[in-house]
Amino acid sequence: MAADRADVVLIGVPKKIIVDGLAARFNLHVIPHDANAETLIAKVAPAIRGAAVTGAPYAMKGDMMARFPRLELVSSFGVGYDNIDVKYAAGHGITVTHTPDVLNEEVADTTIGLLLCTIREFPQADRFIRAGRWPKEGQYPLSAATLRDRTIGIVGLGRIGKAIARRLEGFGVPIAYHSRNPQPGVAYRYYPKLVDMARDVDTLIVITPGGAATRHLINTEVLTALGPRGIVINMARGSVIDDNALIKALKDRTIHSAGLDVFVNEPEVPKGYLEMDHIVLLPHLGSASVYTRQKMEQLVVDNLLVWADGKPPLTPVPETPWPPQKQA
Numbered sequence: 001m002a003a004d005r006a007d008v009v010l011i012g013v014p015k016k017i018i019v020d021g022l023a024a025r026f027n028l029h030v031i032p033h034d035a036n037a038e039t040l041i042a043k044v045a046p047a048i049r050g051a052a053v054t055g056a057p058y059a060m061k062g063d064m065m066a067r068f069p070r071l072e073l074v075s076s077f078g079v080g081y082d083n084i085d086v087k088y089a090a091g092h093g094i095t096v097t098h099t100p101d102v103l104n105e106e107v108a109d110t111t112i113g114l115l116l117c118t119i120r121e122f123p124q125a126d127r128f129i130r131a132g133r134w135p136k137e138g139q140y141p142l143s144a145a146t147l148r149d150r151t152i153g154i155v156g157l158g159r160i161g162k163a164i165a166r167r168l169e170g171f172g173v174p175i176a177y178h179s180r181n182p183q184p185g186v187a188y189r190y191y192p193k194l195v196d197m198a199r200d201v202d203t204l205i206v207i208t209p210g211g212a213a214t215r216h217l218i219n220t221e222v223l224t225a226l227g228p229r230g231i232v233i234n235m236a237r238g239s240v241i242d243d244n245a246l247i248k249a250l251k252d253r254t255i256h257s258a259g260l261d262v263f264v265n266e267p268e269v270p271k272g273y274l275e276m277d278h279i280v281l282l283p284h285l286g287s288a289s290v291y292t293r294q295k296m297e298q299l300v301v302d303n304l305l306v307w308a309d310g311k312p313p314l315t316p317v318p319e320t321p322w323p324p325q326k327q328a
């Protein structure tokens with residue numbers, strides 16, 4: 001059914017491309033982040049047929065979806081959608097879309113940047129100059145780690161994992177991967193068990209979806225297997241790492257270092273990480289360029305526009321295939 005001028009809510013940060021793109025076609029209701037939110041939701045809820053969610057920490061859980069009885073489509077910003085209750089959506093005939101592919105290369109670029117910064121200590125060296133230490137202390141110490149003698153294990157060889165692996169091929173380092181199933185047509189060594197891969201490599205790049213299935217995948221057992229040369233790069237979700245285990249391993253130096261782009265309670269970062277100078281922390285920058293974010297925003301809009309034309313949404317998540325099927 002075509003949905004011209006359908007009522008659509010926007011939950012999250014009112015990003016310009018999304019607001020302009022949706023307001024041109026729908027009755028758009030931007031939910032404010034103040035005491036007026038409840039009043040507006042209560043007023044518009046019966047008419048709402050579409051929603052745009054502009055990324056974590058904003059979410060669309062089942063209790064929120066339940067407030068919109070005519071809801072058909074949730075267009076979510078970001079490739080990860082652990083902030084959206086897709087199980088509830090699947091059970092209620094609601095399609096969820098996300099923004100895959102348009103960010104693959106950017107996130108892969110950021111991963112390589114974070115990897116090199118972590119291995120070669122570039123942020124620490126920058127701080128060394130700014131603190132006026134170079135003239136006093138002489139050359140910044142040689143980095144204990146190098147990419148030259150490393151073996152990389154990628155945790156999650158999806159679209160972004162493959163883009164990272166392609167780049168690493170250019171660096172001439174051996175690559176292995178762990179995921180639930182082996183990937184067809186991939187020559188890298190596959191490990192069905194993460195702990196076995198951790199034992200054989202010294203660098204883990206984590207780029208697997210978040211959510212319950214991967215919670216605390218990187219735990220004490222995996223970090224112990226990784227060993228004292230170990231480096232963990234997390235580009236996935238904070239939930240994938242057991243922070244207590246990682247902080248302890250880093251403090252005790254039972255692994256070498258870590259580069260973290262994501263955290264469980266963003267923008268809060270555990271104090272244990274902030275206190276350590278030998279790791280690298282980024283404020284969730286994976287896809288964060290104007291160029292890539294514009295493409296992601298446009299895809300949020302386009303999914304709603306094609307749905308409004310009665311056509312299949314462009315990028316539904318696998319849990320809610322199109323056309324939607326209401327459970328009996």
Ligand code: 8YV
Pocket residue numbers: 054055056057077078079080081103284286287288
């Ligand atoms: C976004 C991301 O920064 O796409 C994702 O899953 O983690 C990032 O690209 C995030 O969605 C913004 O909330």
